[in-house]
Structures are given as structure tokens and as C-alpha cells.
Amino acid sequence: MNFITGATGLIGSHLTAHLLMQGKDVIALKRVNSNTKNIEEILSFYTTDYKELFKKIRFVEGDITDIYSLLDVLDNIEQVYHCAGMVNFEEKRIKELLLINSEGTANMVNACLEKGIQQFCHVSSVATMPNHDKKAIVDESVFWKSSPENGAYAISKYNGEREVWRAAEEGLNVCIVNPSVVLGAGCWGQSSSRLIAECYKGTRFFTNGVTGFVDVKDVVHCMIGLMDQTDRQTGKKINGKRFVVSGDNQSFKYVLDQFHTAFGKKLPSIEAGKWILKTGALLEKIFSSEPRITKTTIDAALSKNYFSHERISTELNFNFTPLDQTITYVAEKYKNYRTNN
Secondary structure, eight states, X not given: OEEEESTTSHHHHHHHHHHHHTTOOEEEEEOTTOOTHHHXXXXXXXXXXXXXXXXXXXXXXXXXXXXXXXXXXXXTOOEEEEOOOOOOOXXXXXXXXXXXXXXXXXHHHHHHHHHTOSEEEEEOOGGGSOOTTOOSSBOTTOOOOOOXXXXXXXXXXXXXXXXXXXXXXXXXXXXXXXXXXXXXXXXXXXXXHHHHHHHHHOOSEEOOOEEEEEEHHHHHHHHHHHHHOBOTTTSSBOOSEEEEEOOEEEEHHHHHHHHHHHTTOOOOOEEOOHHHHHHHHHHHHHHOSSOSOOHHHHHHHHXXXXXXXXXXXXXXXXXXXXXXXXXXXXXXXXXXXXXXX
């Protein structure tokens, strides 16, 4: 039996769809006010029989910040996929980020230890791999270093990883995936989908920063593969390893251009340097309750980081989806969404 937290998010919804399509049983944790329509929409991308498949999901109410609610729903579970988390880059929300991404993860692994869960897959982020040493390629050898440059989100995700490693020392069979920027259809308005919405409206600004991008389907494929795979050296289930999950390394300008082209919009033509971005951040701080431009996002937009997926590709004998193919598919789904809504 597979148990998923964060099943209504982008990764969690696609993971749920993949497991159901494989004929596996899924129990999805949801809060009282969670909207499950995301999962149903994403299921429709996979099959015309999505309504019947959706009925097979067993939803249970709980909250990762309440360990007692978790203990009540983890009976008879074999594999746990921990996708729940908060993605926000505002420093003022550090307490909330730590509560969900750190304490919530601690509750999950503690409940899994108590219930004797066989395998635990944790979704982290490449944000926990800050490239302070300016390595040419970021891979699993890049470890966390304390620095004033580390933002609240990265700190909260790193603390979550520490809880997973601690649980591994206590006997929980774990693996961690560190995705780069995840692109996928569905859950419009959340996380990276905001970038897609901006491209659909058309923006004049771009940056030349570089980072890794990955198709959400590839992230899900790797997660399921790791839970099912045996270590090539030990012959046992993979345990105590983390994997960078990233496809192509590309500039933000390239990705913006590709989405604008797919939407038939004029390409961005004004390079947004540090001062333009800082001005934008100041204006958003004044006029927006949920600013998108922060110190963390500015640093990311201007930095050039290249990520290696060699470990996961070798472990699973897996080839990542080309970025252009992902953008074309996601743009088409988003156009359909805007037409029907």
C-alpha cells in the first residue's frame, strides 16, 4: 500500500496518477480544506477513464504538523512518499516554513518509525545544495554550508533533510530526491506554474541566470523507480542515498522564450539586472501581499548553476525528457486550461 502526503500538489498529483495507472493502491493524506480537483484534472491527462480511477484513491484526513493524526492513518502502509511541503521565498515566513518543511517532516519520519514503515521517499530540493564553493557542476557531493546567503526556504528544506537522515540512523529505509525547477501540467498557479502564467500574459523582462529544469513526470518516474529498485552493489533496497533529479540546464531567458513562442507572444526583450529586480522587489513588498520577487528569487534569477543527473540516470538507467518537449506539452495543456476556464 502506498501513502502520499502532498497529493494535491504538482508532484504529489502526478505521482498519484502514475501509481494508479500501474494498478497500485493509493492512500492520500489531505487536510480538511484541501482541494482534490487538482488530482482529478491531472488524471485526465493520462486516461479518459480518469473519473473511475479517481474513485480508487482513498483519502484520509490528517496534517503533517500533527503527529497524532499521522499515527491514526499509517496502519498497513508499506511505502510512504513525502511530497508535502511549503514553497515560499519570503524571509518573514520562516516560522511557517520551518513548521511545515522541518517539523512536519520530523513528524512524518517519527510516525513511520513507530509504525514500522518499510520505505520512505522524501521530496527535498536542490535549494539544500547551495553552490557556495562555485563548483562547475552541482551534484550529490555538494553539501549544505551555513551562510547568510541561505534563504528561509532552503533552511527549512535542509532541516527537513536532517530529520530524514536522523530517521535513517534510527532504522528507517529512506531515499531523498532533490529536484531542480519542476515543470508540469496542472496545479496551475502553484510554484513554477506562476512562471507559465506570466509567459501566457506576456512579459518584457528576462534574466540570463541558468539553472536545472525537470519534467514532473521524470521526477515521479525516479521516485517510484527508487522505491522499487535494489542497490546495484548491495542487492538490497536503496537506502540512505539522495539523488539530484534534474533534466536540462538552461537559462531563464531560453525557457521564457520557448513558452512565449508556444503561446504566440512577443519575446522578452529587456534584461532585468540586479537593480531592476531590486526595484521590482521593493514595489511588490509595498503593493503585494504575496510578493514574487524576493532576495532569494533575485539571487536564483541571476546565478548560473548547472546540475548533474548522472547518479540517478546510472542507478535507474533513465533518460530525462528533453526540455523543449516538456515546454511544448505543458504550454498546450495550459492553453486548454485557459480556454475552458
